[in-house]
Amino acid sequence: MRSRSLSIAAALALLAPNLAGCGTINEKLSGGMGDYVPQWAGGLPADAPPRPGSPQYDAYMKERERKRLMPAADREKEEQAQKGATGTNSGNAVR
DSSP, X not given: OHHHHHHHHXXXXXXXXXXXXXXXXXXXXXXHHTTTSOGGGTOOOTTOOOOTTXXXXXXXXXXXXXXXXXXXXXXXXXXXXXXXXXXXXXXXXXX
16 A cells, blocks of 8 residues: 555656646736637727737827826717717616
8 A cells, every 4th residue: 555655646746846837837828818819708808908018008008198188078078979989888788
């Protein structure tokens, strides 16, 4: 019986680093893989902001700063105009 428990301990000792290695790989890949997973499968939503460092991120931040400096009344008018143009309605939200 002693040899059997020794072989089980040896097998576990060999498999443990493999499991730890998978966790490290998944941590590094998960940041970029979310961009390629469709939204219906749990990926990024359609209205997610662009990732920092991309060219779209700079334009997004400039637009955000422009809206932040805009008076609140003008900002609300612009948001309502955008909602009307896209045809989104909060009454059609999926719950």
